[in-house]
């Protein structure tokens with residue numbers, strides 16, 4: 001499969017005229033109130049709310065590369081709130097009402113991000129759109145109907161949450177073989193690199209120093225050791241999500257799971273007439289290997305999915321460069337879902353990592369004894385959820401007894417991943433089983449393949 005550009009962070013940076021220049025590194029040792037490690041959405045939102053609440057606070061961010069280098073500048077641009085992980089797992093430290101309340105507050109992050117973007121004049125191609133999760137096999141359709149009942153049972157707060165039949169689904173987007181869909185309101189489409197870069201500028205204007213090209217080697221109580229000097233701070237925030245395994249002492253905390261995207265050239269008006277998609281919905285399918293797509297500002301399709309899911313020893317990609325095999329697989333998925341895009345040039349392919357905890361459930365917290373806080377493990381909902389994490393970390397650091405600090409995901413302990421080679425074997429087996437389950441389900445039959453259920457149990461996802 002021919003692509004014009006592979007890697008170089010992401011198409012979103014090409015769309016902005018290229019990868020940005022670096023800010024200055026940490027000039028030497030410093031003593032501040034709060035030191036944040038990592039300038040993605042988590043770190044930047046935390047800094048934003050801290051400075052809004054207490055403008056006198058001395059806050060610095062130390063970043064290995066540049067603000068937005070990680071998943072925040074490379075993702076699929078789904079601004080979608082709410083719990084996408086097992087609600088039941090949060091019940092161990094909370095009540096059913098507590099989990100429902102957390103879901104409601106997580107949904108609100110979407111509107112909060114739009115509010116800040118408007119107030120701070122961040123132009124990130126944000127458009128409020130529906131989310132459409134489509135089923136294309138009988139097994140996917142029966143799973144989707146179950147998912148619908150499950151979400152209703154858990155009092156999903158979306159204003160509109162509907163099950164669509166095949167005709168209604170195709171009236172929105174002519175996905176091949178669509179049997180039905182869940183359509184939900186309350187989401188938005190974004191150009192993520194514009195959002196993260198815009199947010200970094202806002203945070204800087206509020207008086208936060210962002211030191212780039214500053215590699216954090218060690219995080220200890222009261223001290224962050226970097227390649228450029230030491231920062232002493234009363235509070236420290238680890239905001240490195242998918243890169244966390246690269247910091248000493250955190251090697252097995254969150255697994256760096258790879259996700260990859262391809263993007264087409266802008267499609268012609270006649271192709272768009274064939275596809276429909278005039279509502280610019282966020283599009284996802286209900287296969288086990290899962291794909292997601294957005295229609296961009298300029299009428300391109302950005303389609304993402306899992307490539308090589310995980311590299312041995314928690315290694316990560318080189319600036320988004322993606323294997324040819326992954327690009328080919330994503331192109332096959334694109335044509336399986338939207339064959340109308342046949343013949344469209346693929347302009348860019350890239351990938352990145354997100355941090356996955358052993359139980360696949362996001363957490364945020366602050367250890368009072370050490371003064372070290374963290375947030376992440378958002379597993380595909382990080383664009384919205386990192387905002388709530390930033391608000392929560394702000395309240396935890398400033399000791400504000402807000403409702404946010406009592407939500408079930410706060411200070412939740414999770415166990416570590418297994419040492420290699422078990423980690424690699426577990427994740428690769430899981431995705432192979434998912435792919436096989438999808439192939440079996442594509443032959444017909446309404447039941448979910450036992451292989452998918454076994455894969456979920458194997459890696460702690462269920």
Ligand SMILES: Cc1cc2nc3c(=O)[nH]c(=O)nc-3n(C[C@H](O)[C@H](O)[C@H](O)COP(=O)(O)OP(=O)(O)OC[C@H]3O[C@@H](n4cnc5c(N)ncnc54)[C@H](O)[C@@H]3O)c2cc1C
Nearest residue numbers: 038040041042064070071072075076078216352381382383
């Ligand atoms: C391809 C892809 C598609 C995705 N699609 C979506 C989507 O559509 N919607 C959604 O909600 N979520 C999506 N996600 C997940 C989402 O993007 C992330 O969960 C979210 O951006 C995480 O933000 P973060 O700030 O915690 O981490 P990151 O954005 O990864 O930021 C971490 C930062 O820490 C820095 N860092 C790492 N190590 C060090 C160190 N030693 N010293 C200093 N700095 C360091 C990195 O350079 C980086 O800038 C996707 C992820 C990927 C990879």
